[in-house]
Amino acid sequence: AQTVTQSQPEMSVQEAETVTLSCTYDTSENNYYLFWYKQPPSRQMILVIRQEAYKQQNATENRFSVNFQKAAKSFSLKISDSQLGDTAMYFCAFSALNTGNQFYFGTGTSLTVIP
């Protein structure tokens, strides 16, 4: 079975600062994907970033980057130059090809950006 753990229910960061959200996962699969989704107050689920497990290079998307440690099964999200619009719930998710692309989600981290 796949599990995804987000151990930080709530976090806050000052505007323009950097924050890191943690995620760990457990799986016996070798071929899988990891994702970070953002859910603002509008409740829409928005893809932030994706990492393919076979790629050693960490994914980046503008101000968002990940630190993917495959051996440690860790997948943290770094947000640089935080903006007020980054205030949202962030979910880490796991998907494996052998399990039919089912997504397994963590319980989320509520991030507040303070002006």
Next chain:
Amino acid sequence: DADVTQTPRNRITKTGKRIMLECSQTKGHDRMYWYRQDPGLGLRLIYYSFDVKDINKGEISDGYSVSRQAQAKFSLSLESAIPNQTALYFCATSDSTGGRSKNIQYFGAGTRLSVL
């Protein structure tokens, strides 16, 4: 994502009523999913469908049923609603056929359901 449309956006119903939540997509994706979101629990998979004739139970299917009427439509039914089915429900789609969007799930705007 406007390409994945859920109706209704909000719904209040009473215990014992049958209700249907609908999802349609214009993305041309083959796979569709239903999740529920509860505070502190994240999103959990209810049912998923790889094509019109392939429907599978997810982690929490009890009390729910689904119908894949066409590749673009996937509906979720609560046969006899109960209060602990009060939650936010999401439909999602993904494309298994390749390309850069392969294996990404795209979500609708959600349906907030309250069962009184």
